[in-house]
Amino acid sequence: MRRSALPLLVVPLVLTACSAEEPVEVTDEDIVAIERSIVNISALGWELIQAESRVGSQCMQDQGFTVHDPIALFGNGIPHRFEGFHSPYSRIPTVEQAERFAFGEWVHQTESDAAVEMRADPDFLAINAEDDGWWDPAFDREREEFDAQGEEYAAAWSEAWKGTERYEYDQAFQEAMETAEDPTEVDLGEQPPFGGCELETIEIVYGGPESWESDDGQTNWTRPGREESPLTAIGDGEIYGLMAPEYAEEEQAFLDCLADRGYGAWEFDDHGYLPTGDYILKNLYGDTTEAYEGGELVEVAELPDDFDASDPVAAEFAIALDFAECAEDGGLHDGSEEMFARLSVEQLIGSEAEIYAHEQELKGLIENAQEYIEGE
Secondary structure, eight states, rough: OOOOSSSSSOOOOOEOTTOOSEEEEEHHHHHHHHHHHHHHHHHHHHHHHHHHHHHHHHHHHHTTSSOOTTGGGTOOOOOOOOOSOOOOGSSSSOOHHHHHTTTSHHHHHOOHHHHHHHTHHHHHHHHHHHOOSSSHHHHHHHHHHHHHHHHHHHHHHHHHOHHHHHHHHHHHHHHHHEEEESGGGGGOOOOOOHHHHHHHHHHHHHHSSSSEEOOHHHHHHHTTOOOGGGGGOTTHHHHHHHHHHGGHEEEEHHHHHHHHOOOEEEEEEEOOOOOOHHHHHHHHOOOOOEEETTTOOOOOOOTTTTTOOSHHHHHHHHHHHHHHHHHHHHOOOOOOHHHHHHHHHHHHHTTHHHHHHHHHHHHHHHHHHHHHHHHO
């Protein structure tokens, strides 16, 4: 489970930034400022998506289309949602969270009154906001309405959106992929550049598309301004790798506690995560989906012997409480969020100018879209 706010330590920690030769003192103020900036960048990225969609829909409206594919309007990409620095240990609920939410799987796996009510609970939504990501429920309704228009309408809409040349190429590519014995051998040459209302939208919001040349010499076109947040400067799992040695005893105490309670042998992966979601979904709710991590099948343990899973929701709460109590007894949550935040800021402390520039760039792109929308 996620934490809802970043607790701060009073005493600053002296760390060595990767971009500086001298030790850098990471203060509480540094953490708050950088965390707030990246949260804002994430929110601006979502605002940009929405503004871009409005520009695209107005262009298509001018072409005579009144019902739209909402996802295509912003290029089929939604920015990562960042709500603050969270250590991987935060996915293990506290005792209080376990008693109230369990692992949260029951909320979406059942249709009880309690589950439906929990889906709108502000605390539950806040804890799961980052995992849930950015999404507007209206997209689902709009997509259903779009699909209801029929294939002929969808084809005409797509051609007007992409432009004839790019649309025909994409159709041919899709057909080739569906019929090819080896899809990796499909090669129709370069995809044509953006056209239609998609090109107009990109020009209005971003000033125009960008291109890059792949190793095979082909030209590829993309939307500019879609860079990931400054957190991409931190390698996946890098911060966990730095803090794991400091929490080796706590991790082992937690894992030993699970084993003592009959849950068998568990281990943290290279990013500090446990497959608790897969464990609950498979053992309690009958999910047969196989999960992969780094190309390898995630092994999901079985329930303890004689464990009563006749009531899946009650079982989920019981398991969550066991995990939470083991984490509490082992000290896994003691200071881990503060350390994770500080280690993260250590990697970013020399990048304030870049973070600010990225924030301002997103604001400028949103202004481009708003000026067009207001001028229509």
